[in-house]
Amino acid sequence: MNPLKRVVALRPRLLAALLALLILPIGLVSAPFRQIERINILMPAPFADATRPLVEQFNRLHKGNIHLDVIRGPFETEAISDLAISSLLLGDTPFDALLMDVTWLPKYAAAGWLQSLDPWFDASDVETLATGAREGNTYEGTLYRWPFVASMGLLYWRTDLMDQPPETPEQLEAISVKLQADQKVPWGYVWQGRQYEGLSCVFLEIIDGFGGYWMDPKNAAFGLDKRNGVEAATWLRHLISSGISPQAVTNYAEPEALQSFKVGDSALMRNWPYAWAELQKPDSDVKGKVGITTMVAKEGSSSTATLGSWGLALLETSSHQDATAEAIRFLTSEQAQKQLFLSHGYTPVLVSLFHDQELIKVNPTLPKLAEALEHTKARPETPLYAQLSDVLQRELSGVLTGEVSAEQGMKNATKTSTVIMRSAGDRR
Amino acid sequence: MLLLLVPAAILLALVFVAPMLHYVWLSAHANSVLTGLVPIPNQGANWIRLVSDQRFWQDAGQTLRFTVVSVSLEVLLALAIALLLDQRWRGRGAARALTLIPWALPTTVMALGWRWIFNTPYGPLNQTASLLGVAPLNILSNPAITWMATVLADVWKTTPFAALILLAGLQTIPTDLYEALRLEGASQRTCFLRITLPLLKPYIALALLFRLAQAFGVFDLVQVMTGGGPASSTESLALYAYINAMRFLDFGYSATVMIGSFILLLLLCLISWSFLIRLQHRTGRV
Numbered sequence: 001m002n003p004l005k006r007v008v009a010l011r012p013r014l015l016a017a018l019l020a021l022l023i024l025p026i027g028l029v030s031a032p033f034r035q036i037e038r039i040n041i042l043m044p045a046p047f048a049d050a051t052r053p054l055v056e057q058f059n060r061l062h063k064g065n066i067h068l069d070v071i072r073g074p075f076e077t078e079a080i081s082d083l084a085i086s087s088l089l090l091g092d093t094p095f096d097a098l099l100m101d102v103t104w105l106p107k108y109a110a111a112g113w114l115q116s117l118d119p120w121f122d123a124s125d126v127e128t129l130a131t132g133a134r135e136g137n138t139y140e141g142t143l144y145r146w147p148f149v150a151s152m153g154l155l156y157w158r159t160d161l162m163d164q165p166p167e168t169p170e171q172l173e174a175i176s177v178k179l180q181a182d183q184k185v186p187w188g189y190v191w192q193g194r195q196y197e198g199l200s201c202v203f204l205e206i207i208d209g210f211g212g213y214w215m216d217p218k219n220a221a222f223g224l225d226k227r228n229g230v231e232a233a234t235w236l237r238h239l240i241s242s243g244i245s246p247q248a249v250t251n252y253a254e255p256e257a258l259q260s261f262k263v264g265d266s267a268l269m270r271n272w273p274y275a276w277a278e279l280q281k282p283d284s285d286v287k288g289k290v291g292i293t294t295m296v297a298k299e300g301s302s303s304t305a306t307l308g309s310w311g312l313a314l315l316e317t318s319s320h321q322d323a324t325a326e327a328i329r330f331l332t333s334e335q336a337q338k339q340l341f342l343s344h345g346y347t348p349v350l351v352s353l354f355h356d357q358e359l360i361k362v363n364p365t366l367p368k369l370a371e372a373l374e375h376t377k378a379r380p381e382t383p384l385y386a387q388l389s390d391v392l393q394r395e396l397s398g399v400l401t402g403e404v405s406a407e408q409g410m411k412n413a414t415k416t417s418t419v420i421m422r423s424a425g426d427r428r
Numbered sequence: 429m430l431l432l433l434v435p436a437a438i439l440l441a442l443v444f445v446a447p448m449l450h451y452v453w454l455s456a457h458a459n460s461v462l463t464g465l466v467p468i469p470n471q472g473a474n475w476i477r478l479v480s481d482q483r484f485w486q487d488a489g490q491t492l493r494f495t496v497v498s499v500s501l502e503v504l505l506a507l508a509i510a511l512l513l514d515q516r517w518r519g520r521g522a523a524r525a526l527t528l529i530p531w532a533l534p535t536t537v538m539a540l541g542w543r544w545i546f547n548t549p550y551g552p553l554n555q556t557a558s559l560l561g562v563a564p565l566n567i568l569s570n571p572a573i574t575w576m577a578t579v580l581a582d583v584w585k586t587t588p589f590a591a592l593i594l595l596a597g598l599q600t601i602p603t604d605l606y607e608a609l610r611l612e613g614a615s616q617r618t619c620f621l622r623i624t625l626p627l628l629k630p631y632i633a634l635a636l637l638f639r640l641a642q643a644f645g646v647f648d649l650v651q652v653m654t655g656g657g658p659a660s661s662t663e664s665l666a667l668y669a670y671i672n673a674m675r676f677l678d679f680g681y682s683a684t685v686m687i688g689s690f691i692l693l694l695l696l697c698l699i700s701w702s703f704l705i706r707l708q709h710r711t712g713r714v
Contacts, residue, residue: 081675085674085677383677384678416481422470423477423684425680
């Protein structure tokens with residue numbers, strides 16, 4: 001027997017191993033020549049988890065060409081932004097795109113970190129979006145963000161306690177007072193009164209509903225200390241002092257308000273769309289007795305829902321811009337939105353999905369959400385939003401706890417906001 | 429002779445004076461995303477803002493509270509530990525080494541450790557509480573008490589540093605002083621009050637001033653342990669300056685906050701220095 005044959009016969013495994021050793025380096029060397037574009041998108045942890053199946057689909061679809069990795073960031077939204085900004089300031093960011101909150105966009109865009117999405121998304125794409133989802137994606141007329149999940153402030157009401165939800169502040173008071181007098185509920189209305197971003201969202205809806213404005217988008221003037229602004233703040237304070245809302249509402253964020261409503265302690269609640277699914281869970285005392293509508297507004301003013309959406313933005317430093325835009329398109333496609341709605345209840349942004357019977361069967365509030373999306377309003381679109389919101393929260397918190405009058409509080413907020421704008425280089 | 433000071437002076441100017449002057453200059457300019465991150469003079473607008481900035485003054489108050497409480501506790505505890513470690517007893521060497529461990533740990537690591545200890549409901553503290561049938565304590569989410577948790581963590585970490593300084597001081601006191609006083613029938617207490625404390629005073633002053641400056645500039649501990657929360661109740665001035673730069677992208681105002689807190693620290697040091705000097709004079713006459 002010749003020696004080679006003997007080796008093949010006796011040592012097949014050894015031979016296979018040798019062959020593998022020979023082939024492996026060839027594979028390693030040739031891999032870069034196949035030009036796989038590796039792209040990274042940073043998302044807060046819950047979103048990263050929710051999109052995992054979509055990422056797998058995308059990678060299967062683009063096998064050998066594009067490989068998408070969604071980086072699972074921290075849970076807190078502030079921490080995500082801090083992480084992204086640090087890497088952007090240092091100038092060598094590993095990310096190609098970010099999932100960003102609606103309030104971050106002006107800051108990132110003004111800093112010059114974002115790539116315009118205009119080459120990839122045109123007017124016909126924008127038309128597929130629900131009205132509210134079209135907002136908060138542009139800065140000074142340029143498209144920088146494509147919406148991923150829609151969110152807006154809603155008024156939740158108990159269908160077993162009232163025939164019609166309130167439409168005006170006066171009706172809200174009347175319904176609450178009556179229900180409380182009849183001892184149906186301890187509290188009329190719960191909302192977010194803690195000194196944090198949620199309070200700014202609550203106030204935006206009320207000040208607009210009272211016919212006023214926080215910041216005029218045309219000339220960036222503040223309207224907090226105008227008559228309507230003071231009236232709005234006075235009304236929120238009145239809710240607490242008259243006992244329609246509990247004193248504790250000044251320390252409520254979303255979970256506390258939800259808890260109060262869920263155990264049947266309140267007739268009305270202000271919250272985001274996620275609360276609906278929570279209220280339908282088996283441990284909810286109000287299951288099947290909840291309706292949603294838009295926030296109350298004075299007669300003659302239109303109802304306002306604070307826009308709170310997340311969207312994908314392409315970074316200017318990305319060296320795989322076409323591939324990343326492709327991934328953004330895939331993650332926000334109709335099929336992806338449908339999948340995310342069914343698996344995680346994410347509110348879609350495409351107008352077509354709000355009338356999809358399959359989805360309405362799962363969540364009958366969808367048409368109401370579509371209606372609320374017609375009333376959305378973005379928080380002031382300025383790069384200094386975070387500081388301005390901080391000032392408003394502080395002063396409002398003082399008003400709600402009775403430390404300062406509504407008039408004085410709003411005056412302080414306006415003055416401080418102007419000082420901040422000037423110190424940051426605003427020349428008006 | 430003065431010539432020999434030149435290298436040190438140059439070094440100091442490069443790493444201390446130059447950045448400081450740069451910040452003073454920056455604090456007179458707007459430098460944010462609105463200016464395209466380019467400095468533009470803004471006629472003292474940053475300083476007008478600082479004076480009326482509620483958040484700055486709230487943070488200043490919180491930083492002062494943190495500093496005063498933790499430094500006082502640290503120096504008192506350090507004195508006790510130093511006295512103990514100065515005595516002769518079996519295992520003293522091992523004890524001295526062990527005492528230093530908290531100080532040798534990186535702050536980030538120990539802050540993360542404390543955050544885990546106080547975690548609701550999974551941290552060891554709340555696990556123990558639930559074993560004893562006590563309701564979980566929301567230590568890191570209650571604005572009224574979270575700052576105490578940061579003080580506890582800081583005391584745990586930096587007491588060894590103060591103890592080390594005081595121990596060195598104790599070892600410089602000649603033992604014959606004690607022997608002489610004891611021959612006259614003085615009690616242990618008198619020895620401590622008449623010899624130990626007066627002679628240790630310069631070291632106490634040193635420990636106080638070192639710790640004062642460090643505690644007032646606290647950053648890493650709160651950043652990791654609480655992130656400044658809840659409701660910015662543990663936010664320190666250094667953290668606020670960081671947030672202005674890194675989160676708000678307002679470098680001009682961040683510099684102003686930095687210089688503002690530097691001035692406050694300077695005042696704090698001057699006040700405590702004059703206090704210590706007066707104390708020195710008074711007891712010196714006794």
